[in-house]
Amino acid sequence: MKEKIIIANWKMNYDFNDTISFIRNLLKINLDKKINHKKKIIIAPSFPFLHISNKIVKGSNINIAAQNFHHMDKGAYTGEVSAHMLESIGINKIILGHSERRIIFSETEEILLSKIKIALKHKFYIIFCVGETYDERSNNKHFIVIKKQLSKTIFKFTTNEIKFLCIAYEPVWAIGTGITATPKEVQSMHYFIRFLFLEKYGKHVSDKLQILYGGSINDINAKNFFSQEDVDGGLIGNSSLEFSKFLNILLS
Numbered sequence: 001m002k003e004k005i006i007i008a009n010w011k012m013n014y015d016f017n018d019t020i021s022f023i024r025n026l027l028k029i030n031l032d033k034k035i036n037h038k039k040k041i042i043i044a045p046s047f048p049f050l051h052i053s054n055k056i057v058k059g060s061n062i063n064i065a066a067q068n069f070h071h072m073d074k075g076a077y078t079g080e081v082s083a084h085m086l087e088s089i090g091i092n093k094i095i096l097g098h099s100e101r102r103i104i105f106s107e108t109e110e111i112l113l114s115k116i117k118i119a120l121k122h123k124f125y126i127i128f129c130v131g132e133t134y135d136e137r138s139n140n141k142h143f144i145v146i147k148k149q150l151s152k153t154i155f156k157f158t159t160n161e162i163k164f165l166c167i168a169y170e171p172v173w174a175i176g177t178g179i180t181a182t183p184k185e186v187q188s189m190h191y192f193i194r195f196l197f198l199e200k201y202g203k204h205v206s207d208k209l210q211i212l213y214g215g216s217i218n219d220i221n222a223k224n225f226f227s228q229e230d231v232d233g234g235l236i237g238n239s240s241l242e243f244s245k246f247l248n249i250l251l252s
């Protein structure tokens with residue numbers, strides 16, 4: 001059985017104390033023993049707390065990821081953070097292509113392409129998000145949209161380059177809304193994504209690929225998603241901000 005990946009995307013919510021106490025509480029629980037089958041835990045705090053978070057989790061089964069970096073390596077980009085800066089504090093995981101970045105911060109596929117190149121240059125593990133809008137799904141365009149999102153970005157790279165990658169399928173209409181796709185809808189999209197990887201990179205890559213679902217996962221519905229054949233974990237927003245909910249998701 002493939003290892004499941006559970007990612008907490010804290011977005012712009014937790015301050016220093018919230019971040020540290022949540023991670024410390026998680027460490028206290030001795031998750032290694034509690035988690036019944038193998039799960040990889042990744043927490044994505046905000047920039048100012050990445051360094052300390054990474055120090056605190058050292059030697060544990062908790063990993064830290066950044067929520068963003070700039071698409072250029074360095075230069076006159078006031079207020080931005082580069083991949084190299086993150087690398088220099090030991091961060092080597094990044095969430096790319098999140099719909100909030102695509103929509104609110106106008107991250108185009110060209111920008112995402114540059115970000116992937118930077119991630120590869122600095123040997124980051126990439127959590128790459130794709131997802132259709134409500135209108136696209138209503139018009140039955142969801143499969144076409146996801147194929148296009150992958151073709152214009154990830155599929156520009158070779159098998160070797162995309163070795164350290166997982167895909168998070170996050171329908172835009174399900175993020176932060178309390179409305180989820182049904183487990184059946186999620187399974188069929190994940191099956192489709194795996195098929196696209198099979199076509200592009202062959203069986204070995206597609207079998208190994210971890211595809212996560214994200215969009216209003218909570219402690220009650222998590223199990224229904226994680227039990228689907230092609231769902232290899234979850235990207236959790238709101239429910240990762242409540243300790244007991246997140247813990248229950250980990251134990252699902």
Ligand code: PGA
Pocket residue numbers: 009170174175176177178214215216217235236237238239
């Ligand atoms: P949500 O967010 O769980 O609050 O829907 C998911 C995400 O944005 O990754």
